[in-house]
Amino acid sequence: MTTxxxxxxxxxxxxxxxxxxxxxxxxxxxxxxxxHPANFGRLCTKGSTLHLSAQTGARxxxxxxRRRREDERVRVDWDSALDFAAERxxxxxxxxxxxxxAFYVSGQFLTEDYYVFNKLAKGLIGxxxxxxxxxxxxxxxxxxxxxxxxxxxxPGCYEDIELTDCVLIAGSNMxxxxxxxxxxxxxARERRPQMKIIAVDPRRTDTAASADLHLAIQPGTDVALFxxxxxxxxxxxxxDLDHIADHSTGFDxxxxxxxxxxxxIAAKICAVRSEDIRTAARWFGQSKAALSLYCQGLNQSIxxxxxxxxxxxxxxxxxxxARPGAGPFSLTGQPNAMGGREVxxxxxxxxxxxxxxxxxxxxxxxxxxxxxxxxxTPGKTAVEMFEAVRSGEIKAIWIACTNPVHSMPQQARVxxxxxxxxxxxxxxxxxxxxxxxxxxxxxxATSWGEKGGTVTNSERRISRVQAAVAAPGExxxxxxxxxxxxxxxxxxxxxxxxxxxPYERPEQIFNEHRESTRGRDLDITGLSYxxxxxRGPQQWPFPDxxxxxxxxxxxxxxxxxxxxxxxxxxxxxxxxxxEPDSEYPLRLTTGRLRDQWHGMSRSGTVARLFSHVEAPxxxxxxxxxxxxxxxxxxxVRVANARxxxxxxxxxxxxxxxxxxxxxxxxxxxxxxxxxSNALTSSAFDAQSQQPELKHAVVQVSRxxxxxxxxxxxxxxxxxxxxxxxxxxxxxxxxxxxxxxxxHGRDRPVLVYRAASPQPIASALIERLDRALDxxxxxxxxxxxxxxxxxxxxxxxxxxxxxxxxxxxxxxxADWLKELMASESALPSAGxxxxxxxxxxxxxxDLRGRTVCSCLDVSENDIRGAIDAGANLSTLQMTLGxxxxxxxxxxxxxxMIVARAPATTAERA
Ligand code: SF4
Numbered sequence: 056m057t058t059x060x061x062x063x064x065x066x067x068x069x070x071x072x073x074x075x076x077x078x079x080x081x082x083x084x085x086x087x088x089x090x091h092p093a094n095f096g097r098l099c100t101k102g103s104t105l106h107l108s109a110q111t112g113a114r115x116x117x118x119x120x121r122r123r124r125e126d127e128r129v130r131v132d133w134d135s136a137l138d139f140a141a142e143r144x145x146x147x148x149x150x151x152x153x154x155x156x157a158f159y160v161s162g163q164f165l166t167e168d169y170y171v172f173n174k175l176a177k178g179l180i181g182x183x184x185x186x187x188x189x190x191x192x193x194x195x196x197x198x199x200x201x202x203x204x205x206x207x208x209x210p211g212c213y214e215d216i217e218l219t220d221c222v223l224i225a226g227s228n229m230x231x232x233x234x235x236x237x238x239x240x241x242x243a244r245e246r247r248p249q250m251k252i253i254a255v256d257p258r259r260t261d262t263a264a265s266a267d268l269h270l271a272i273q274p275g276t277d278v279a280l281f282x283x284x285x286x287x288x289x290x291x292x293x294x295d296l297d298h299i300a301d302h303s304t305g306f307d308x309x310x311x312x313x314x315x316x317x318x319x320i321a322a323k324i325c326a327v328r329s330e331d332i333r334t335a336a337r338w339f340g341q342s343k344a345a346l347s348l349y350c351q352g353l354n355q356s357i358x359x360x361x362x363x364x365x366x367x368x369x370x371x372x373x374x375x376x377a378r379p380g381a382g383p384f385s386l387t388g389q390p391n392a393m394g395g396r397e398v399x400x401x402x403x404x405x406x407x408x409x410x411x412x413x414x415x416x417x418x419x420x421x422x423x424x425x426x427x428x429x430x431x432t433p434g435k436t437a438v439e440m441f442e443a444v445r446s447g448e449i450k451a452i453w454i455a456c457t458n459p460v461h462s463m464p465q466q467a468r469v470x471x472x473x474x475x476x477x478x479x480x481x482x483x484x485x486x487x488x489x490x491x492x493x494x495x496x497x498x499x500a501t502s503w504g505e506k507g508g509t510v511t512n513s514e515r516r517i518s519r520v521q522a523a524v525a526a527p528g529e530x531x532x533x534x535x536x537x538x539x540x541x542x543x544x545x546x547x548x549x550x551x552x553x554x555x556x557p558y559e560r561p562e563q564i565f566n567e568h569r570e571s572t573r574g575r576d577l578d579i580t581g582l583s584y585x586x587x588x589x590r591g592p593q594q595w596p597f598p599d600x601x602x603x604x605x606x607x608x609x610x611x612x613x614x615x616x617x618x619x620x621x622x623x624x625x626x627x628x629x630x631x632x633x634e635p636d637s638e639y640p641l642r643l644t645t646g647r648l649r650d651q652w653h654g655m656s657r658s659g660t661v662a663r664l665f666s667h668v669e670a671p672x673x674x675x676x677x678x679x680x681x682x683x684x685x686x687x688x689x690x691v692r693v694a695n696a697r698x699x700x701x702x703x704x705x706x707x708x709x710x711x712x713x714x715x716x717x718x719x720x721x722x723x724x725x726x727x728x729x730x731s732n733a734l735t736s737s738a739f740d741a742q743s744q745q746p747e748l749k750h751a752v753v754q755v756s757r758x759x760x761x762x763x764x765x766x767x768x769x770x771x772x773x774x775x776x777x778x779x780x781x782x783x784x785x786x787x788x789x790x791x792x793x794x795x796x797x798h799g800r801d802r803p804v805l806v807y808r809a810a811s812p813q814p815i816a817s818a819l820i821e822r823l824d825r826a827l828d829x830x831x832x833x834x835x836x837x838x839x840x841x842x843x844x845x846x847x848x849x850x851x852x853x854x855x856x857x858x859x860x861x862x863x864x865x866x867x868a869d870w871l872k873e874l875m876a877s878e879s880a881l882p883s884a885g886x887x888x889x890x891x892x893x894x895x896x897x898x899x900d901l902r903g904r905t906v907c908s909c910l911d912v913s914e915n916d917i918r919g920a921i922d923a924g925a926n927l928s929t930l931q932m933t934l935g936x937x938x939x940x941x942x943x944x945x946x947x948x949x950m951i952v953a954r955a956p957a958t959t960a961e962r963a
Pocket of ligand 1: 103
């Protein structure tokens with residue numbers, strides 16, 4: 056019998072509601088929750104395939120322990136695992152003090168998980184060394200909200216998207232990163248075509264292409280742009296001087312500063328037209344309601360706080376804040392980054408939005424927890440924490456629900472830190488992340504669909520998360536692992552841990568957290584699990600006695616500062632951490648793919664999520680390709696002083712000249728190399744401690760590697776494909792360029808590609824053949840020509856190609872890949888195999904990448920129809936693309952524009 060369970064999506068900060076279907080203890084399907092106010096039933100490609108990622112072979116199921124560094128990890132029971140961890144932590148704390156240990160947790164924790172780990176570090180051990188991957192994501196937005204408005208939290212809500220007249224999207228490719236909200240914005244504009252959309256982004260992303268005005272600024276120059284917009288607003292009388300006088304402080308210094316930012320000056324810094332800056336300012340200032348939506352393009356910068364503040368200045372100066380349709384709205388990246396901020400689960404915060412630096416706040420928290428004190432010394436923030444591990448100052452680190460070996464900047468240092476650490480605990484739902492390799496103790500955690508608690512989305516809305524099925528193997532809930540460890544550690548440190556961690560159910564933790572918010576800006580004393588379950592998700596604040604949460608903060612114009620006034624900050628433009636020079640002449644920016652999530656530990660287990668973008672590649676403007684004599688598809692070496700990657704390069708006109716772009720998802724699980732963070736800098740914002748993950752300078756040169764190998768294996772199930780991926784992964788390091796990804800939909804295909812300047816080593820070929828069942832198999836067909844260094848082996852069963860390995864001559868690879876994924880019969884079994892040159896199909900004869908994931912419609916089918924005269928609605932009617940979740944619509948529109956520039960308007 057199928058059971059339905061109401062919960063939320065595990066991926067981004069939009070926080071969509073889902074209904075999980077399960078039967079016989081397994082998750083069988085997922086759909087959007089029509090009653091959830093974040094998505095009203097919608098899900099994007101990632102959310103709608105969540106069920107395919109549940110309980111796969113990539114899951115960690117049992118604790119594994121390595122007692123000595125030179126040993127392999129072996130399976131142990133939970134008691135042994137936690138006793139060992141408590142012993143090691145207690146020993147290190149007793150010998151070196153509480154600050155010799157650290158916890159690095161995650162915006163993907165539920166609020167209850169976060170609460171327990173925060174209390175464990177600060178309340179039991181007495182260290183503030185707990186930070187989170189939210190430091191890499193939202194901390195600049197937090198700093199700016201606190202400086203400007205007095206408290207953390209976006210003042211508006213999603214409904215603003217329907218109510219606004221002008222949307223300024225800055226540093227966010229919403230169409231990919233927050234797709235359900237972007238769809239909501241597109242629909243709002245269809246209903247109200249007079250709405251203006253301005254996009255600020257160095258790249259012409261799908262979001263930027265949909266805007267009425269795209270300001271393609273040079274990376275990192277946002278502050279100059281916002282200052283110039285304020286200059287125009289002042290010059291043209293579009294500021295609300297009464298609002299400024301009555302409800303803010305600090306405007307005079309800002310006015311003086313922006314006098315120096317005439318649009319013509321900013322235009323030179325930003326490399327955009329001064330007239331466009333004026334237009335943006337006018338649209339923003341003349342609109343009845345102006346909303347800004349922003350994300351990592353502002354946050355992940357050494358001037359992230361200033362970028363946020365300069366944007367908030369625009370809202371405060373025009374009174375475009377704290378009313379329907381208006382306000383500065385930071386879009387949170389992770390599903391529960393907000394919840395982590397609420398419980399103060401960071402090195403610089405305390406529970407209930409309290410400040411660590413405030414002695415009264417420390418005392419309040421100590422009283423709430425029933426401990427003598429909370430330490431005053433600030434903890435190490437993410438970059439500082441791993442540096443302290445590297446230097447030996449921190450000796451033991453507990454990493455939960457996150458993958459810093461992939462996501463931290465300047466990765467080589469993080470790897471070095473974990474190699475040097477005395478003891479590394481990794482608590483994760485997946486055993487496949489780049490970080491688990493460094494775990495002395497691996498603790499399996501429950502994940503989406505298996506655990507219960509609460510999360511808070513980008514609009515301050517708290518939802519219940521519910522379990523649909525039991526934990527796989529011996530996996531435990533994150534909060535439970537924290538509590539079980541805390542009890543053991545307390546005993547070894549000579550305390551009784553039970554009064555501090557009395558929890559048997561997550562609801563008890565929620566109730567304690569709720570109490571910590573009493574009287575605070577985020578007061579949720581009126582909420583309970585029962586209320587969230589019966590009345591649905593609610594926004595904070597929701598104090599005792601309230602019947603509804605607050606959609607808009609500060610509606611009374613009383614901000615959360617001591618004097619109730621918002622604060623302007625004079626924000627001079629400062630250059631990014633690095634600028635191009637003769638050695639590193641190109642700017643590298645990093646960003647997201649539509650169908651992948653973070654380090655791909657979950658989304659990388661779903662074959663169809665590779666169909667939009669199959670493998671890592673460096674995007675470069677065609678002009679830059681030309682002047683380097685490069686062809687799209689060639690291998691290049693992209694490098695700077697911190698590291699290098701060997702990748703194929705692709706032409707991308709969405710970039711400005713002088714820039715290259717790399718998706719942040721790819722890492723050592725899918726390529727030879729650490730991904731974009733091999734190149735990024737660990738320089739961070741002085742106020743938010745958020746590192747500059749978005750931008751670095753690099754050089755790019757051709758990498759000659761004419762010897763190529765492609766090996767593919769179709770699998771009956773995703774678990775079989777993932778097991779083969781595990782077997783092939785070690786071979787990624789066997790050639791300078793190598794990638795290994797999944798392909799297909801119902802029948803996953805593993806695709807391994809490698810290239811080398813030297814002949815492909817016979818040992819690599821043999822290991823691949825073994826991993827893919829091509830080795831001496833009775834059904835293997837072979838063509839070997841040692842003179843030409845060509846070798847092709849294939850495994851064919853019932854006229855179906857099950858596996859193939861091509862060395863030296865790989866022209867047929869894409870065709871064979873599509874054949875395997877579609878389970879089609881070989882046209883004439885074996886004939887192609889024996890031919891001296893495999894006949895490649897022309898690109899247009901291949902299916903190509905998938906644009907519409909819901910209806911499985913390929914790029915080439917769409918192109919063909921466009922060339923035959925189709926517009927968007929014809930495409931939707933004939934091919935069905937864009938009629939499912941609708942998230943491919945911006946891309947289809949872009950394809951129509953690209954194919955038929957003369958008739959763009961009416962066809963797109
Ligand atoms: Fe999940 Fe975000 Fe997609 Fe919603 S928009 S389904 S929360 S990934």
